[in-house]
Amino acid sequence: MKRQLVWLIGLACIMAPLACTRQASVRAPSTRPRFELALGLSPIPTCTPTPTVTPTFTATSMPTRTPIPTQASTATPVPSQRLASARQAFEWGDFDRAKQEFDALYADPGASNEERREAAFWRARSRLDASDYTGAVATLQQFITTYPDDRRIAPAQFMLARAYEGLQEWRNALAAYRQYLRLNKVLAMEAYDGIGKAAMQLSDYATAIQAYMEGMQAAKESSWLVYMREGIAQAELARNRPQEAVKQYDAILSVARVDAYRSRILYLAAQALIQAGDPQAAQQRYLEAVNRYPTTQYAYLSLVELVNAGVPVDDYQRGLVDYHAKVYQPAIDALTRVVQRKLDAREGEALWYLALSLKANGDLSRSIERCQQLIDKVPQSKHAGDAWLEMAAAHALRGDTEQALHVYRQFVTQYPASPLAPQALWRAANLQVSVGDLAGAAVTYRDLAARYPQAENVPQALFNAALLDYRRGDYTAARTAWQALVQKHPNTDAAVAARFWIGKACLALGDQERAKQAWQAAMRLAPDSYYGLRAAELLAGVAVLRSGGFEEQLNELAVSQTEAEEWLRSWLKVPTGASLATLPSAITELLAWQRGEALLEVGHRIQALEEFEKIKQQWWDDPLAMYQLALAFHERGLYRLSIICAERLMRLAPVERRAQAPFFLHKLAYPLHFRELIIAQAQTRNLDPLLLAALIRQESLFEPSITSIADARGLAQVIPPTGEWIAGQLGWTKWQLDDLWRPVVSVTFGAYYLHVQLNAFDGRVVPALMAYNAGPGRVRQWLENFSDLDMLVEMAPVSEPAHYVRLIYANYYRYRQLYRSGT
Structure with a gap:
């Protein structure tokens, strides 16, 4: 999946840094593995669909998410079934x-006109999304020529521009746009x-400026207005008119509000002034970035320019x-x-x-000295309390x-009222x-x-103290303490855990019997x-x-959309007979909705998600x-948003x-999207498909394009190094890291x-899930x-894997409840 990071960064919030670069980002076509062969899938699945009970939704112009044909030995499928398979x-x-099956359908004389269309x-x-740009141009031109009255001619032209x-x-490309x-x-x-x-x-800067000016005139959001101004500025710089670029940057600064973005524009304006031969004016812009926005990236870049030019910079701002x-x-x-100047009014901030x-920087001894100096010399500083805690942490390190x-303890004794x-x-x-001082920790x-x-963490502190009693073998004290916790703080998360651990004690x-x-009370x-x-x-x-291995049987509970809407009517004031499922015009006529639909259709999924998020x-x-949005997002394959809206409704x-x-x-x-893929991979790896679904829901909420701050990608959130290792284990030589965003790869690798x-952990689900999240080496040490x-979940040195396990446990239960009724 092609990543559009400029857009992801640029339009996330108004006035954020909108255009890190203006040069078109082009990724060369890559050789990709034939995944249908690698996964053991038939190139053209058979036409017998797997029956399933799922929510019924209104038809949509996007690819329909329907039960997918299963594999069996039958004749070539009829066109309508091949269309579902290709989608x-x-x-x-x-x-x-997808290309193979769409091509076969298009060439099939038995296909209807609508199926061929x-x-x-x-x-x-399919060719465009696979970066087969030559094939995309040819097939888009064929579509435009053959179906000139199709409602998708405009999207096809946009896609044609992308292919060029x-x-x-x-x-x-210019002509297609x-x-x-x-x-x-x-x-x-x-x-x-x-x-x-x-x-x-094309070095046609006048045409570029004209396009961006037209964009400014058409812009309905401030974020686009400043984006277009940046384009004009870069074109002016390219044709050696830096003062005109500065005018655009100044216009942006008159409306921009986000510090990081303002800092960046100040830096770009300074660069333009350097090009204009006005270094003094440039230095003033650099200084403004340093003095007003010291926490930003471009403040540092500005500082580098000033230092290299020999311009004096205030030491405090420089250090900050x-x-x-x-x-x-x-x-x-x-x-x-x-600090050495001593009379500086910012001494407290500087010491901090x-x-x-x-x-x-690893100099703990001197860090401790400076914390103590701050506490002694500037006790009124807003950082004085933090200095105590930092000093203690440095001693611990x-x-x-x-x-x-x-x-x-000294801090608490001297400042008992401190927050x-x-x-x-x-x-x-x-x-x-x-x-290892468990008794001492319980006392603390x-x-x-x-x-x-009244402190927020008191219930958890009481739970932890009792848990340490349990670890030390004092089960009576632990039970008594947990019982007291439940009585005093009955509606807290700590009380939920305490009820379970009372049973363990x-x-x-x-x-x-007790x-x-x-x-039973915990249940x-x-x-x-x-x-x-x-x-339970x-x-x-x-x-x-323990993992029970692959279990294909899904004895699902019957569901009724009518029943759901009757439940809604029982507590919502809606007109009798009014449709509850149809999106109202108040939503569909919003620019964000229309843009989201259009972006999704031309393959700009990430940008579409941003619009739908609004x-x-x-x-x-x-x-x-x-x-209504839960249904609409589901129809469009925007499963993360659909899940969030459904949960919010409840x-x-x-x-x-x-x-x-x-x-x-x-x-x-709690949907079971990508059902056939999940089941196929679960069977290959001898997993319960519902456990795999529970993991995927926790990792990504079934959104293929998602990326974590750790660069984990796709449905199963595999990080690139792990992906490289898995590819090596599977013998996949022709693949690239971007493939981790493709569901067929992500589910395969995750499974x-x-x-x-x-x-590695003898089929035990808890350590296996923790290892999936934190790595097997850590878990073996724990x-x-x-x-x-149970104690591992409570006492793991890193809290995230334990939280991860708790959430997947709950997900797995819900999936078994919904898709394997009776368990």
Whole structure:
């Protein structure tokens, strides 16, 4: 899947940095594996569909998400079934198979005119998405010539322009975008930008400026207005008119509000002034970026320009900019000069950032000294309390646990009313746990609860103290403490966990009956939670959940959309007889909706998601709109948004109605998208397909284009290094990292990696899931200290994998409830 990062960054929020580059980004076509062969799939699946009970939706112009044909030994499928199969291949990102099947349908004399028309459009779209630009140009031209009255002629022209861009045929791209604008204006901004970029490639700067000026006139959002101004500025610079570029940058600064974006424009304006031969004016722009926006990237780049030019810069600002740019030694040097002047009014701030810079640079001793200096010399500083905690943390990093604990306690003693005092005790207790002082940590947790009963983390502190009693073998004390927690804080997450652990403590004391009662209470009060589910397993005699291997049978609960809408009518005030499923014109006539539809049709999925996200946020508190959007997003294959809207709807329902939410809505919230692919890979790797679905829901909410901050990609959120390793294990030599966004690859790799972890941990689901999230090496180390997997979930040194396990446990239960009724 081609990534459009300029757009992802550029239009995320108004006035954010909108155009890191104006040069067209072109990725050369790549040789891709035949995934239908690699996965053991038939090039043309048979025509017998797998029956399934799923929510029924209104037909849509986008590829229909219908049950996909299963594999069997039959004759060549009839055209309509081949169309469904080809659309499935396209949704999976299996473009070779999609092209093959759309081509076969288009050439089939038995296909109807409508089927041939659909095949003609989608065979072109498949080539474009596969970066087969030559094939895309040929098939798009054929579609435009053959079906001149089709409603998709304008999108086809836009796609044709994209294909020409891929071939770097800039004149043809420019002409195709112009033709699109004659037919449609919904994506006018993208078209004008495309014209401008193509003209820049041709060194036709006047045409580029004209395109961006037309874009400015057509812009309906401030973000597009400043984007077009940036294009004009770059064209003016290219034709050596830097003062005209500065005028555009100044116009942007008159409306831009985001610090990072303003800093960037100041930097670009300074660069233009350098080109204009006015270094003094440029330096003023650099200085403004440094002085007003010191936390931004372009403040640092501006500082570099100033230092290289020998321009004096205030040492405090210099240190601040360097610190935020993570250039710590220059920050230390500059801030040290500030501190040495002693009379500087910013001494407290300088000491604080100097201490942080020293710590980040590995000089813990001097960091401690600077924290102490701040506490002693500038006690009124807003950072004084933080300095105590940083000083303690630095002692801990040096291995001086005793001194770290002394600092935490001394701070609480001297400043008991500080809002940071509960945090100091919390950190002290956690530090004691990390060095194995379990009894001391329990005392500190309880001290926190006694001193600061209103602190937010008191229930968790009390839970942790009891858990440490349990770890030390004092089961009676642990049970008593958890019982007290439940009584005092009954409606907290800590109480949910405590009810489960009361049962564990009772069992450890040999009181099986009370253990059973405690687990029954945990099930009754939080049946869908990790702890309620673990309680159910222990009551059933399942000490450790193990993978049961592949289980294909899905005995699904019947669902009814009519029932769901009757439930909605029971608490929503809607006119009798009014359609609840149809999107109202108040939504469909919004520019964001129209742009989202158009962007999705031409293959700009990420940009489309941004537009639809605006719609979701605008209607976030309207339950009927959430229902309608959940259906509409589902129809368009925007499963993440559909899930979020379905869940939001159920949360907006009155409390007394939530328990009666129909299964139709629960299946919207816990769907089984990419069903055939998930089942096929689960069977290959001997996994329960519902466990794999539960993992995918947690990882991506079934959105193929998603990317995490750690660069995990696609449905199963595989990071590139892991993807490279899996490809090597599977013998896949002709693939590229971008393929991780393709569902056919992501599910294959995710299933394989989960299979590897289950094998590595003897089929135990909890450590396997933790290993999928945090890596098997870490989990093996943790298991050396925690043989009880329930204790591992509570005490893992990194909290994210444990949280991950709890969520997938709940997902897995919901999937079994919905798709394997009776379990």
